[in-house]
């Protein structure tokens with residue numbers, strides 16, 4: 001069984017050890033040592049990264065796994081004899097800050113709101129813990145406040161293997177995962193006692209800030225995303241930059257940003273409303289003008305028009321306005337890469353515009369259809385649209 005050096009000294013960054021087993025595993029090599037400072041993934045903490053080297057070569061540690069009490073290092077090349085190990089300390093210390101911070105935040109939720117952490121997900125990017133019920137934003141702030149008070153009081157953090165008799169006397173936050181004679185208990189002085197095999201800071205002050213970032217509803221549960229230490233500083237820096245940049249763009253103080261954005265959005269909404277009203281009025285006038293200028297015969301009118309460079313929605317809106325007129329047929333074409341046709345008629349006529357559009361679009365290499373009152377389709381690109389509408393008019397006059 002591998003001696004877990006990280007249990008004895010979680011601050012050990014380099015060590016020497018003997019290779020006890022080397023096995024090929026796919027294109028890599030599974031190497032077991034008699035002792036290691038490399039932490040394997042488990043207990044809510046990610047594995048370490050770093051290097052192992054023997055007298056001949058240096059190997060990259062790609063993964064670290066615990067198997068039957070042994071720690072297995074997955075390497076990109078085999079090693080033999082005596083090896084020297086160096087863990088990536090920046091990576092490890094970041095994980096240690098997040099991990100110890102999670103102990104404190106979980107205990108804060110228990111003490112203040114009797115909300116136990118039911119699961120934890122920690123990666124190199126994000127840390128989350130799941131609570132069994134939903135707490136409010138104000139409750140998150142209270143837990144965050146208590147957690148940071150515990151950090152600032154710089155309490156000692158101790159780890160020790162404890163027998164089951166003594167275990168019963170401790171106010172454990174959660175029971176041990178498996179029954180062992182000796183259980184490793186991590187104590188944050190006068191605050192939290194938890195069974196844990198992870199790596200922890202020596203005193204809470206080393207964690208730095210603990211910040212709740214956001215909460216997400218997951219059925220009856222609530223997922224809390226949080227960040228600690230240097231990650232919290234990086235998060236603050238990037239958000240501070242974003243706030244300052246937005247404030248500069250709006251020429252206001254960062255403290256006035258929220259109110260200014262509200263005003264800008266309200267103004268934009270009002271402008272959109274006014275623009276829509278003006279557009280609607282413009283389309284009313286245009287529809288009226290088209291109708292008055294249209295060709296009238298035998299008591300009904302054909303409003304025929306080719307449009308260019310305008311939204312299809314404008315053309316549709318004009319058609320629907322003209323359909324409100326008595327005895328009116330609308331034949332519209334919109335020139336575009338793929339030209340559009342919109343045919344419509346008022347309710348007092350018996351013509352089938354769907355059939356007409358199908359017939360005419362087919363003549364000009366396109367397709368389309370719709371209801372007897374309103375139909376839409378297209379013709380092949382480059383088609384002379386005046387010719388298309390002429391064909392439709394002719395077809396109507398012979399109907």
Ligand SMILES: [Zn+2]
Pocket residue numbers: 099100103186196197198199200
């Ligand atoms: Zn722990």
